[in-house]
Amino acid sequence: MTEFMAGDLGIPRENIHVYFSGNNGFHFHVSDDSYRPLDSQARSDLVGYLAGVGLLAESVGVRRAPGGDLAFVKFPRSGLGAGWRKKVADRLKIDATSTVRLTNIVREKGGYAQFKAELDRTTREMGVRIDPQVTTDVHRVFRMPGTLNSKSGLAKVKVADIDSFDPFVDACLLGDTKVKIKLKTHAKARLKGVNYNLSKETAELPAHAAAYFVCKGLAVAN
Incomplete structure (x- = not known):
């Protein structure tokens, strides 16, 4: 994505800031006022170009x-x-x-x-896999960096290197304070380097892991 934006569109790399959204995908922020006036149609045209749609x-x-x-x-x-x-x-x-x-x-x-x-x-x-609704909606309010996504319990965080970024490590911002949860079903995940394979009815987990399972609908706070 950065290569398209910098190489094809001529946006200076220092003006492109990448954030993990907190759930699925990444947000690319362009800190350049010349792009602010773009309306929905102009943004749609950009989506088409980045996605590789409609090349004659x-x-x-x-x-x-x-x-x-x-x-x-x-x-x-x-x-x-x-x-x-x-x-x-x-x-x-x-x-x-x-x-x-x-x-x-x-x-x-x-x-x-x-x-x-x-x-x-x-x-x-x-081309780039891009969400056209998010990109073309000029009224959408984006999540602030550092806030948790309610669908995952992971945070929106700035990404220095997208190739080495691991959301299940780098976006687990909640601490290790123990929290009790009640499982709805068998659940497993790897968070901050720890494998969780939960089969019992209740569990006591670090806050970041408990939030993940609760937000994913696999458990409730006990």
């Missing part, structure tokens, strides 16, 4: 020939050196001199329509 076959040089599903290759004058054009070109191992190779690829796919369908599947696969 013509944008990477494949054009429908008149009178059928045949295709011919004519690369755009601006080349294939940036954005989705570059991503697709790298995936297909082509450049602006690869007219014959791209023509053969289109023929192997079965023609213009089949190539376009394959291109759509490819870009969606390469």
Whole structure:
């Protein structure tokens, strides 16, 4: 996501702040006032771009020939050196001199329509999984960092390195004070490096673990 925002949209990396949402997914905050005026439609356009939706076959040089599903290759004058054009070109191992190779690829796919369908599947696969409702809603109030998510008991926290971030360690902000809970069903999880495999009717757990099981609907406070 950061690579898309910085590389494709030109947002300075220092203006991109990543937070774990406290449950499923991450929030990407952009601290740049020039983006504040974006309305729902503009945000929807960004969602489509980031998700890889709606890329035209013509944008990477494949054009429908008149009178059928045949295709011919004519690369755009601006080349294939940036954005989705570059991503697709790298995936297909082509450049602006690869007219014959791209023509053969289109023929192997079965023609213009089949190539376009394959291109759509490819870009969606390469794109970012993003919640369009959250992103396009200009009235949504986002959770404050440090607050707990009621669906998990985990906190919204800033992420320094998304690759090494572990929400079941780094987002367990409640302490180790013991709390008694009553189990509704067998439950298990790994939190802060400890494996919990709960089968008895009641248990006494650290607060962060008790909150997790209660918020997940697997237990109630005893």
